[in-house]
Amino acid sequence: MGLGSRGAAAAGLGAASAAVRPGPPDAVRHPVPTPPPKGAARASSRPHGMVVKAFFPTCCASADSGLLVGRWVPEQSSAVVLAVVHFPFIPIQVKELLAQVHQAGRVGLAVLGTWCHRRQEAEERLGPFLEGLGAIFSHEPWLQLCRERTSGLWSCKATRQQGPTRPGVKDQVMLVFYDQRQVLLSQLHPPAALPDRQAGDATASAEGLAAVFDTVARSEALFRSDCFDEGPVRLSHWQSEGVEASILAELAKRASGPVCLLLACLLSLISAARTCRVFKLRPLSFIWSKLSVCGQLGHRLEQLALVFSTQKAESPAQLMRKANVLVSVLLDVALGLALLSWLHGKDRIGQLAEALVPVADHVAEALQHLLQWLMGAPAGLKMNRALDQVLGRFFLYHLHLWISYVHLLSPFIEHILWHVGLSACLGLTVALSTLSDIIALLTFHIYCFYVYGARLYCLKICGLSSLWRLFRGKKWNVLRQRVDSCSYDLDQLFIGTLLFTVLLFLLPTTALYYLVFTLLRLLVVAVQGLIHLLVDLVNSLPLYSLGLRLCRPYRLAAGVKFRVLEHEAGRPLRLLMQINPLPYGRVVHAYRLPSCGCHPTHSWGSLCRKLFFGELIYPWRQRGDKQD
Amino acid sequence: MEDEQSFSDICGGRLALQRRYYSPSCREFCLSCPRLSLRSLTAVTCTVWLAAYGLFTLCENSMILSAAIFITLLGLLGYLHFVKIDQETLLIIDSLGIQMTSSYASGKESTTFIEMGKVKDVVINEAIYMKVIYYLCILLKDPVEPHGISQVVPVFQSTKPRLDCLIEVYRSCQEILAHQKAASASP
Numbered sequence: 071m072g073l074g075s076r077g078a079a080a081a082g083l084g085a086a087s088a089a090v091r092p093g094p095p096d097a098v099r100h101p102v103p104t105p106p107p108k109g110a111a112r113a114s115s116r117p118h119g120m121v122v123k124a125f126f127p128t129c130c131a132s133a134d135s136g137l138l139v140g141r142w143v144p145e146q147s148s149a150v151v152l153a154v155v156h157f158p159f160i161p162i163q164v165k166e167l168l169a170q171v172h173q174a175g176r177v178g179l180a181v182l183g184t185w186c187h188r189r190q191e192a193e194e195r196l197g198p199f200l201e202g203l204g205a206i207f208s209h210e211p212w213l214q215l216c217r218e219r220t221s222g223l224w225s226c227k228a229t230r231q232q233g234p235t236r237p238g239v240k241d242q243v244m245l246v247f248y249d250q251r252q253v254l255l256s257q258l259h260p261p262a263a264l265p266d267r268q269a270g271d272a273t274a275s276a277e278g279l280a281a282v283f284d285t286v287a288r289s290e291a292l293f294r295s296d297c298f299d300e301g302p303v304r305l306s307h308w309q310s311e312g313v314e315a316s317i318l319a320e321l322a323k324r325a326s327g328p329v330c331l332l333l334a335c336l337l338s339l340i341s342a343a344r345t346c347r348v349f350k351l352r353p354l355s356f357i358w359s360k361l362s363v364c365g366q367l368g369h370r371l372e373q374l375a376l377v378f379s380t381q382k383a384e385s386p387a388q389l390m391r392k393a394n395v396l397v398s399v400l401l402d403v404a405l406g407l408a409l410l411s412w413l414h415g416k417d418r419i420g421q422l423a424e425a426l427v428p429v430a431d432h433v434a435e436a437l438q439h440l441l442q443w444l445m446g447a448p449a450g451l452k453m454n455r456a457l458d459q460v461l462g463r464f465f466l467y468h469l470h471l472w473i474s475y476v477h478l479l480s481p482f483i484e485h486i487l488w489h490v491g492l493s494a495c496l497g498l499t500v501a502l503s504t505l506s507d508i509i510a511l512l513t514f515h516i517y518c519f520y521v522y523g524a525r526l527y528c529l530k531i532c533g534l535s536s537l538w539r540l541f542r543g544k545k546w547n548v549l550r551q552r553v554d555s556c557s558y559d560l561d562q563l564f565i566g567t568l569l570f571t572v573l574l575f576l577l578p579t580t581a582l583y584y585l586v587f588t589l590l591r592l593l594v595v596a597v598q599g600l601i602h603l604l605v606d607l608v609n610s611l612p613l614y615s616l617g618l619r620l621c622r623p624y625r626l627a628a629g630v631k632f633r634v635l636e637h638e639a640g641r642p643l644r645l646l647m648q649i650n651p652l653p654y655g656r657v658v659h660a661y662r663l664p665s666c667g668c669h670p671t672h673s674w675g676s677l678c679r680k681l682f683f684g685e686l687i688y689p690w691r692q693r694g695d696k697q698d
Numbered sequence: 699m700e701d702e703q704s705f706s707d708i709c710g711g712r713l714a715l716q717r718r719y720y721s722p723s724c725r726e727f728c729l730s731c732p733r734l735s736l737r738s739l740t741a742v743t744c745t746v747w748l749a750a751y752g753l754f755t756l757c758e759n760s761m762i763l764s765a766a767i768f769i770t771l772l773g774l775l776g777y778l779h780f781v782k783i784d785q786e787t788l789l790i791i792d793s794l795g796i797q798m799t800s801s802y803a804s805g806k807e808s809t810t811f812i813e814m815g816k817v818k819d820v821v822i823n824e825a826i827y828m829k830v831i832y833y834l835c836i837l838l839k840d841p842v843e844p845h846g847i848s849q850v851v852p853v854f855q856s857t858k859p860r861l862d863c864l865i866e867v868y869r870s871c872q873e874i875l876a877h878q879k880a881a882s883a884s885p
Contacts, residue, residue, distance in 0.1 A: 121723060630811055
């Protein structure tokens with residue numbers, strides 16, 4: 071390590087960076103001329119060295135004297151102190167320990183300097199001893215931190231042997247205290263992740279203050295021993311009073327292996343059964359895809375398979391996702407069980423079943439009144455009597471059929487509801503999806519009316535537009551996808567114009583029916599949409615992350631914040647670095663779970679366009695559905 | 699070293715600027731707004747409650763009165779916690795970064811820290827609103843383009859001091875940034 075060659079320099083400078091005396095650091099007498107002391111306010115004219123930032127853990131502020139062990143980050147000229155090695159120690163063993171930690175965490179640690187925690191003048195003998203250590207563990211720059219026990223005053227020095235500044239020039243030291251436990255457990259969320267940043271196997275090369283977090287996180291192997299271990303080296307760090315552990319956590323870890331295996335097998339069986347049955351029967355698979363309950367159940371199955379998979383989570387984000395899914399499922403099931411107990415108590419299901427048929431009757435009656443109103447003179451508009459009567463009678467008959475079917479089903483409704491209500495034990499989201507499906511089934515006639523009205527209207531609009539082109543002497547060129555002029559025969563023009571007039575004068579009637587049924591359909595869709603929104607909310611809210619942010623805000627860090635501690639003239643500047651927690655909005659944004667995927671695929675503009683031209687709108691397009 | 703001066707903001711209200719020089723490389727500027735005045739609070743509360751009483755005499759529903767009390771309380775708490783900023787602080791530490799803290803009337807503090815490596819410069823910008831106003835802002839470096847600016851972060855957004863106050867803060871910040879540039883320029 072070049073001890074011999076450095077000996078002369080050390081001896082010469084031993085006097086220069088000599089006695090760590092109490093009092094201001096500029097009271098040192100030495101033969102080598104040095105720049106003027108730090109206390110002077112001649113900022114521009116003083117040839118100062120670099121400012122060295124020393125990140126010091128708060129737990130070590132009361133530790134006994136020893137060596138400072140940590141990592142030096144040259145790009146920011148900052149020294150991250152991780153632990154204090156106490157006397158007595160053997161230098162070889164210290165170096166071995168550092169090499170071990172380097173292998174485990176791929177972070178290059180070194181001995182950064184000395185730490186001296188002493189009473190007023192009592193431990194003078196420690197001074198030269200500490201100086202001698204600078205020769206054994208050479209590091210550039212060599213830090214000397216010192217604190218007096220009684221007054222609590224700090225003094226710091228950082229000396230360089232080589233470098234652009236003259237040898238023996240002292241750099242200014244800024245002390246930044248940090249809570250080691252919080253920095254170790256926290257996870258930084260940078261505002262925007264650059265696309266070319268490589269993560270994972272790279273050695274600690276994070277920028278800025280992320281380097282501090284990175285260093286502490288990678289040096290976990292250093293913190294494994296505490297003061298009760300009989301190791302060769304005695305360290306002081308955040309766990310030196312006793313390694314943090316919890317019996318419940320350990321038991322859960324041991325038990326989670328076999329439990330996960332069992333549940334993973336069970337879930338794979340269920341999904342295998344699901345896939346083999348669905349593809350066999352064609353009508354069943356069609357119904358399966360239309361019901362939102364099945365979508366929700368499938369989604370939950372996927373999530374549970376993710377949680378109980380036997381692979382360990384690769385990154386903290388994946389771990390958070392697993393935890394979020396687990397908490398979300400547990401809350402869902404708890405709410406579902408609460409709903410179930412509420413439903414089954416006091417015979418509420420019976421009451422619901424009894425109320426259902428009268429409600430369906432009431433809705434049908436209201437629809438009948440509506441149709442009668444349309445068949446008369448609705449809002450004072452004059453309809454085409456014949457078409458009006460035809461459409462009105464057709465819809466009335468359809469309604470009559472529907473009501474008959476509902477009455478046919480009425481004795482079985484209570485049993486059906488009772489069994490369907492049991493599905494609430496699978497979760498509140500499943501119960502809500504079932505509710506949405508029940509609403510869809512009960513308002514099926516409204517859907518049918520909408521389809522009839524829309525098809526009729528669409529046909530009319532197509533006919534009108536094509537005949538309008540004929541009226542103007544043009545036609546639609548399918549090959550060129552544009553409107554071209556065309557010469558028609560006289561009889562073609564005659565019939566075309568006649569049909570155009572007929573369709574035009576019948577337009578208000580059809581349009582009115584279409585409008586009314588579309589509004590009804592949109593109302594039902596809105597109700598279903600609200601339910602789906604609620605289901606989405608329960609599905610995608612990251613409850614574990616929100617709870618973590620509430621109870622342990624330092625775990626999710628948006629950045630850091632600094633506070634200046636009491637400052638005396640001539641003493642080094644001391645700052646306290648605290649974790650700045652992530653705001654709740656960003657927590658939700660960063661950790662939200664992917665939802666079912668049943669989002670409406672239309673924008674408002676395309677929706678209005680489709681409504682105007684009478685094209686059918688399908689609000690819930692599942693992934694992989696065929697277009698009608 | 700600490701000193702205090704009083705300035706005024708763009709609307710004419712009184713502001714107090716407290717400067718603390720911890721060391722040649724660390725300075726703090728603290729701008730305090732006038733506190734919530736009892737007069738405006740009483741005025742708003744009386745208006746809301748009179749309106750509620752008027753509605754009550756119309757509708758004869760006592761829920762309106764309880765609702766009015768509830769709304770006033772919630773509104774006041776929300777205003778103190780989310781809207782009313784008491785103090786804005788700018789802490790500039792050579793070689794570490796710039797930190798901006800806003801303290802709300804309820805005691806909540808919201809802090810943003812920008813590392814020195816990202817700071818390009820601190821400038822005073824002009825903005826044309828109903829009149830010309832000046833604001834101090836921090837320019838951030840663009841990681842992709844060496845001479846570009848990726849973001850402009852305005853400082854003292856709620857207290858809005860006038861140009862004389864901004865010049866004081868600007869001069870101090872430039873002294874420290876000059877240090878920083880000299881230190882980073884030399885290898």
